[in-house]
Amino acid sequence: MIASATVHDVRLTDPLRPTAGSPQLRPLILLRLEAADGAVGLGEAAPLEQYDGVSVDRVLRALNAHIALLADVDSEAGVDVRAACAAADPLPQALAAVDLALWDLAGRRAGKPVAEMLGAVDPPPVAVNATIGAVTPRDAALEAEQALAAGFTCIKVKVGTPDDRQRLQAVRDAVGPDMLIRVDANGAWDQLTAPERIRALARFNIELFEEPVHGSVVEAVARAVPESLLALDESVSANLGPHARRLCDAVCLKISGSGGITGLLAEAERARELGYEVYVASTLDGPLGIAAALHAAAVVRPDRHCGLATLGRFDRPVPESVAAKTGSMRAPDGPGLGDGFARWY
Numbered sequence: 001m002i003a004s005a006t007v008h009d010v011r012l013t014d015p016l017r018p019t020a021g022s023p024q025l026r027p028l029i030l031l032r033l034e035a036a037d038g039a040v041g042l043g044e045a046a047p048l049e050q051y052d053g054v055s056v057d058r059v060l061r062a063l064n065a066h067i068a069l070l071a072d073v074d075s076e077a078g079v080d081v082r083a084a085c086a087a088a089d090p091l092p093q094a095l096a097a098v099d100l101a102l103w104d105l106a107g108r109r110a111g112k113p114v115a116e117m118l119g120a121v122d123p124p125p126v127a128v129n130a131t132i133g134a135v136t137p138r139d140a141a142l143e144a145e146q147a148l149a150a151g152f153t154c155i156k157v158k159v160g161t162p163d164d165r166q167r168l169q170a171v172r173d174a175v176g177p178d179m180l181i182r183v184d185a186n187g188a189w190d191q192l193t194a195p196e197r198i199r200a201l202a203r204f205n206i207e208l209f210e211e212p213v214h215g216s217v218v219e220a221v222a223r224a225v226p227e228s229l230l231a232l233d234e235s236v237s238a239n240l241g242p243h244a245r246r247l248c249d250a251v252c253l254k255i256s257g258s259g260g261i262t263g264l265l266a267e268a269e270r271a272r273e274l275g276y277e278v279y280v281a282s283t284l285d286g287p288l289g290i291a292a293a294l295h296a297a298a299v300v301r302p303d304r305h306c307g308l309a310t311l312g313r314f315d316r317p318v319p320e321s322v323a324a325k326t327g328s329m330r331a332p333d334g335p336g337l338g339d340g341f342a343r344w345y
């Protein structure tokens with residue numbers, strides 16, 4: 001199998017955190033596999049260094065190790081290519097690219113969408129949330145009105161700045177009482193401050209608090225605010241191991257952090273065994289990553305709205321097959337992950 005990786009710097013029009021460190025260009029790494037019979041599969045690595053600490057160079061280093069292994073494989077049959085790649089370099093962002101490309105290739109060979117290959121028959125649409133960054137209350141209200149008009153029934157608002165309460169007040173006032181509003185602190189709080197911050201925002205009727213703190217101290221926070229729903233995001237993979245127990249209510253899984261569709265499905269199963277609710281989100285993925293998440297979601301059947309309506313933040317048209325319509329999305333129904341994505345990059 002011939003494999004090659006290319007880096008594409010895609011411009012964001014709408015970074016989630018309009019601060020000095022906010023990325024204007026979002027690097028995405030496209031992995032192309034071509035089998036001896038000419039069949040092609042595409043995958044994507046979506047590291048976001050400001051968020052997960054994983055650089056493009058680190059991903060390319062891992063992918064080079066994976067590409068060397070893939071060169072010796074003519075078809076994925078009979079060889080656990082994924083396990084071999086994980087043994088060579090276990091970086092989840094790079095494994096995700098390999099996993100997506102292998103699923104895409106398998107789906108194209110079979111002439112079936114990946115969701116169908118995974119056993120999802122006639123899955124329901126995936127309810128998705130709109131996302132509002134840590135912007136001014138005035139801008140947050142405008143974005144919330146647009147989300148309501150576009151048919152979204154859930155909005156995620158970034159928090160962790162001094163004007164969180166004003167931002168939440170503005171959003172709640174703009175959308176009325178029925179909209180689900182969740183907040184994402186990206187671990188900005190700590191064990192001491194999180195309970196008081198959560199109580200202060202709970203008056204806006206918050207659906208859930210995503211990653212209020214980093215790490216397993218979320219368990220102590222959850223005990224301090226039993227009336228609020230808490231979710232693990234950045235800290236999820238580290239807390240699903242063999243000796244893990246349930247620390248809070250829900251987990252947010254991502255193609256990039258879970259090592260692809262295969263890893264996400266395994267983590268979803270593990271999380272549910274432990275008693276968590278599961279939902280799925282992107283790390284500003286490109287259309288291949290979003291499509292992969294939708295195929296995985298068709299199997300997982302998420303318990304809550306998913307953060308997959310993020311392609312509108314790039315400076316180019318959203319491919320029709322992965323566009324959010326009235327607050328929901330569907331896995332593309334063509335073969336593999338879906339058609340026509342390569343030209344987006």
Ligand SMILES: [Mg+2]
Binds near residue numbers: 233
């Ligand atoms: Mg998050």
